[in-house]
Amino acid sequence: MLKINNLHARVEDKEILKGINLEINAGEVHAIMGPNGSGKSTLAAVIAGKEEFEVTEGSVELDGENLEDDAPEERAHKGIFLSFQYPVEIPGVSVTNFMKTAINESRKAKGLEDMPANQMLKLIREKAELLEIDRKFLSRSLNEGFSGGEKKRNEIFQMAMLEPKLAILDETDSGLDIDALRIVANGVNKLKSKDNAVLVITHYQRLLDYIVPDFVHVLHNGKIVKSGGKELALELEEKGYDWLKQETVA
Amino acid sequence: MDLKEKLVSSFLAFENDMDVESPVHDIRSEAMKNFELKGFPSKKEEAWKYTSLNSLQKIDFSIFPKEISALEYKNVKKYFIHEIDTYKIVFVDGIYSSYLSETTHDGVDICLMSSALTKPMYKQVIDVYFNKVASKDETLTTLNTAFSKEGAFIYIPKNKMPKKPVEIIHFSTGNEASLMLQPRSLIVAEENSELQVIERHQSLTSNEVFTNSVTEIFAAKSAIIDYYKVQNDAASASLVDNTYISQKDHSHVKVHTFSFGGKLTRNNLNFYQNGEHIDSTMKGVTILGDKQHVDHHTLVHHIEPNCESHQDYKGIYGENSTGVFNGKIIVDKIAQKTNAFQQNNNILVSDKATINTKPQLEIFADDVKCSHGCTIGQLDEDALFYLQSRGIPKKEARALLMYAFANNVLESVKIPELKTRINKLIANKLGVRLGFDL
Structure with a gap:
C-alpha cells in the first residue's frame, strides 16, 4: 500500500530524513520508534505532504502512485490520514461543522454530491459512540479549550469519520492518561481491517501494549537503523536508545 | 470651486x-x-x-x-x-x-x-x-x-x-x-x-x-x-x-x-x-480587498470611577487594502477602579495590504486595570496544514481560518438573523462556501 523509497527530506538547509525505506501492506500495523529529534514527526509530515519540508531524493508511493506532486488535501482524498501531535484550535467552527466540511470536500474531490444531512448526523453519532464522545462535545469549537485527552480522542474520531487507507498516529499517546489511552487505542483497533493500515509513531512502548504492531522500526538520525517484530519495542523500553546510537556509530 | x-x-x-x-x-x-x-x-x-x-x-x-x-x-x-x-x-x-x-x-x-x-x-x-x-x-x-x-x-x-x-x-x-x-x-x-x-x-x-x-x-x-x-x-x-x-x-x-x-x-x-458602573463595548470585524480603506478611531473617556470598557477589533486585509486602528483611552484622575481592555488583531493576506494600529492610553488615575494588545500576522501555516490534511483544499482552508479568526467577535450579536446575515457576508467576502449552514 505505502512504499517509501530512499526518502531524503530537509527543512531549509537542514537534512532531517536521510534515506528512509519502508513498505507497509494492507492489514498491517507498523510502529516507528526513536529518540527525540530522530525525524519521526518529520516522516509523518512528509507522508502527509507538509510543504515546509523539501523532498530532495526518493519517493513516497501510495498504491503504486507517486505522491510527489499531491497537495496535503489530495493525499487526504487518496486515503492518507495524519493524527496530529498538536491539533490546531479553530474557534467558531464546531467539531460537527468541521467534519461536514471535511467529508463533503473529500466527496466533492471524488465527484460525489454532499452527504445528506441525516446520513451525516447518523455517521457522526455512530463514530462518536465508538470513541465514547459526548454529544455536547460535538457542538464545541474544534479543539478550543480541549484537554490533551479530548484533543487526541477528537483526532481518532476524525479518523473514524474519514475512514482512511493509511492512518499515521503521531505521538498520539503523549499527554494521555491511562483511561484516555485505552479509549483511543480501542477506537483505532476497531477501525483496523484487512484493507487499511496503521503507522504508529511513538517515543514510548506504552501505546504498543494497546495497539499491537506487526513490525517495529527504529529511526535514528534520519534513517531506519533497525527493524523487527513487536518484541523490539520491549527491548527498546528496557535498554533505552543509547545502545542503538553506539551501535550505529560502530 | x-x-x-x-x-x-x-x-x-x-x-x-x-x-x-x-x-x-x-x-x-x-x-x-x-x-x-x-x-x-x-x-x-x-x-x-x-x-x-x-x-x-x-x-x-x-x-x-x-x-x-x-x-x-x-x-x-x-x-x-x-x-x-x-x-x-x-x-x-x-x-x-x-x-x-x-x-x-x-x-x-x-x-x-x-x-x-x-x-x-x-x-x-x-x-x-x-x-x-x-x-x-x-x-x-x-x-x-x-x-x-x-x-x-x-x-x-x-x-x-x-x-x-x-x-x-x-x-x-x-x-x-x-x-x-x-x-x-x-x-x-x-x-x-x-x-x-x-x-x-x-x-x-x-x-x-x-x-x-x-x-x-x-x-x-x-x-x-x-x-x-x-x-x-x-x-x-x-x-x-x-x-x-x-x-x-x-x-x-x-x-x-x-x-x-x-x-x-x-x-x-x-x-x-x-457615571459609575458603566459598561462600554466596541467590537469590529473588518474584511477588505481591492483598494478599500477603513480607519477606526475609537475613544473611551473614563470620567467617573468603577467603569469598564472593552474593545475587540479584528481585521483581515487583502489585495491593496489599507486599514487603521487607533484606540484612545483616557482615564481621568478621579476614575479609580477603571477596567479598560483593548484588543486589535489583524491578518494581512496580501503583500500589498497594510495596517497601521496604535493604542493611545492617557491614564491619570493610579488604581486601574488597562490592557491593550495588537497583533499583525499571516495565517498560521500549521493550522492550514491541519485543515488540508483533513481533505479541505487550501483556498477553503484559508477561508475557514479567516472565518474562525473573525467569528468570535460575533458572539455578542443579540439578533440571530443579523448574526446569520453577517456570517454570510463574511463567508461571501472571503469568497467561499464553508460547507455548512451558519
Missing part, C-alpha cells in the same frame, strides 16, 4: 429655508463658523495621518439632491434584515421615504430628525440633548451640525423597550452624478429602557457618494443599547461616521462595526462615561 467653498456658499441657501428664530439656528451658525475656519482635516493632523480626504474634495458633489426618486421595496429588500419584523427609518438620497419606512409613536418615538427639530412637542428633548455630546470642535462634526436637518430620531422613555429592532438605512440612487449626504441622528434611551439599532449606508450605483454622518446617543441610568453598523457599501461610496455616546450610571452600550465594503470609511466612535 473646491468642496469647502461650495459647502460654505451652500450654507447661505440652506439657512434661507430654516427657521432662524430657533435655538438650533444658533448652533448651526456657530458650527459653520468652526468649519469655515478649519476646513477639511489634512494628513498633517495626527488623527488623519493615514486617511486622506483630498481626492474627495476635488469631486463636484451635489449638496442638495433634486427630487425624490422612488425605490421599489423588492429591489432593495436584500439590504434589510427582512427575515424579521423591524421598525424602519429609510432615506433615499437624503430624503425620508415614508413608503419604505415603518415609524412609530406608540409609547416610544421612532421617527425623523426633521420632525424633532421643528415640532414643539420635541423641543424639550432637543434643548436637552441636541449637539450636547457631539464635538463642537472637530471639523467634520461641525460641518454636519451646520447642515443638520434630517436623519433618525429615536426617543425611548423610562422603562420602555420597542417591540422590535430599528433599522436605519440611507440609500443613494445615483440620480446625481455625485452626491454628498449629511445625516444627523439623535437617539435617547431614558432610564432602564432598551434599544437595538441596525444602521446601514447603501449606494445603489457606481456614482460617487460621500456621507458625513453624525449620530448622538444618550443612555440614561441602567439603559441598554445595542448598535450595529453594517458597512458593506459600493466601491464608489465613502463614509465618515461620527458617533458620540454619552452614558449614565449602570448603562450598557455595545457598538458593533462590520466593515466589508466602500471606498473609504472613517469611523470616529466616541464614548463618554458620565
Whole structure:
C-alpha cells in the first residue's frame, strides 16, 4: 500500500530524513520508534505532504502512485490520514461543522454530491459512540479549550469519520492518561481491517501494549537503523536508545 | 470651486429655508463658523495621518439632491434584515421615504430628525440633548451640525423597550452624478429602557457618494443599547461616521462595526462615561480587498470611577487594502477602579495590504486595570496544514481560518438573523462556501 523509497527530506538547509525505506501492506500495523529529534514527526509530515519540508531524493508511493506532486488535501482524498501531535484550535467552527466540511470536500474531490444531512448526523453519532464522545462535545469549537485527552480522542474520531487507507498516529499517546489511552487505542483497533493500515509513531512502548504492531522500526538520525517484530519495542523500553546510537556509530 | 467653498456658499441657501428664530439656528451658525475656519482635516493632523480626504474634495458633489426618486421595496429588500419584523427609518438620497419606512409613536418615538427639530412637542428633548455630546470642535462634526436637518430620531422613555429592532438605512440612487449626504441622528434611551439599532449606508450605483454622518446617543441610568453598523457599501461610496455616546450610571452600550465594503470609511466612535458602573463595548470585524480603506478611531473617556470598557477589533486585509486602528483611552484622575481592555488583531493576506494600529492610553488615575494588545500576522501555516490534511483544499482552508479568526467577535450579536446575515457576508467576502449552514 505505502512504499517509501530512499526518502531524503530537509527543512531549509537542514537534512532531517536521510534515506528512509519502508513498505507497509494492507492489514498491517507498523510502529516507528526513536529518540527525540530522530525525524519521526518529520516522516509523518512528509507522508502527509507538509510543504515546509523539501523532498530532495526518493519517493513516497501510495498504491503504486507517486505522491510527489499531491497537495496535503489530495493525499487526504487518496486515503492518507495524519493524527496530529498538536491539533490546531479553530474557534467558531464546531467539531460537527468541521467534519461536514471535511467529508463533503473529500466527496466533492471524488465527484460525489454532499452527504445528506441525516446520513451525516447518523455517521457522526455512530463514530462518536465508538470513541465514547459526548454529544455536547460535538457542538464545541474544534479543539478550543480541549484537554490533551479530548484533543487526541477528537483526532481518532476524525479518523473514524474519514475512514482512511493509511492512518499515521503521531505521538498520539503523549499527554494521555491511562483511561484516555485505552479509549483511543480501542477506537483505532476497531477501525483496523484487512484493507487499511496503521503507522504508529511513538517515543514510548506504552501505546504498543494497546495497539499491537506487526513490525517495529527504529529511526535514528534520519534513517531506519533497525527493524523487527513487536518484541523490539520491549527491548527498546528496557535498554533505552543509547545502545542503538553506539551501535550505529560502530 | 473646491468642496469647502461650495459647502460654505451652500450654507447661505440652506439657512434661507430654516427657521432662524430657533435655538438650533444658533448652533448651526456657530458650527459653520468652526468649519469655515478649519476646513477639511489634512494628513498633517495626527488623527488623519493615514486617511486622506483630498481626492474627495476635488469631486463636484451635489449638496442638495433634486427630487425624490422612488425605490421599489423588492429591489432593495436584500439590504434589510427582512427575515424579521423591524421598525424602519429609510432615506433615499437624503430624503425620508415614508413608503419604505415603518415609524412609530406608540409609547416610544421612532421617527425623523426633521420632525424633532421643528415640532414643539420635541423641543424639550432637543434643548436637552441636541449637539450636547457631539464635538463642537472637530471639523467634520461641525460641518454636519451646520447642515443638520434630517436623519433618525429615536426617543425611548423610562422603562420602555420597542417591540422590535430599528433599522436605519440611507440609500443613494445615483440620480446625481455625485452626491454628498449629511445625516444627523439623535437617539435617547431614558432610564432602564432598551434599544437595538441596525444602521446601514447603501449606494445603489457606481456614482460617487460621500456621507458625513453624525449620530448622538444618550443612555440614561441602567439603559441598554445595542448598535450595529453594517458597512458593506459600493466601491464608489465613502463614509465618515461620527458617533458620540454619552452614558449614565449602570448603562450598557455595545457598538458593533462590520466593515466589508466602500471606498473609504472613517469611523470616529466616541464614548463618554458620565457615571459609575458603566459598561462600554466596541467590537469590529473588518474584511477588505481591492483598494478599500477603513480607519477606526475609537475613544473611551473614563470620567467617573468603577467603569469598564472593552474593545475587540479584528481585521483581515487583502489585495491593496489599507486599514487603521487607533484606540484612545483616557482615564481621568478621579476614575479609580477603571477596567479598560483593548484588543486589535489583524491578518494581512496580501503583500500589498497594510495596517497601521496604535493604542493611545492617557491614564491619570493610579488604581486601574488597562490592557491593550495588537497583533499583525499571516495565517498560521500549521493550522492550514491541519485543515488540508483533513481533505479541505487550501483556498477553503484559508477561508475557514479567516472565518474562525473573525467569528468570535460575533458572539455578542443579540439578533440571530443579523448574526446569520453577517456570517454570510463574511463567508461571501472571503469568497467561499464553508460547507455548512451558519
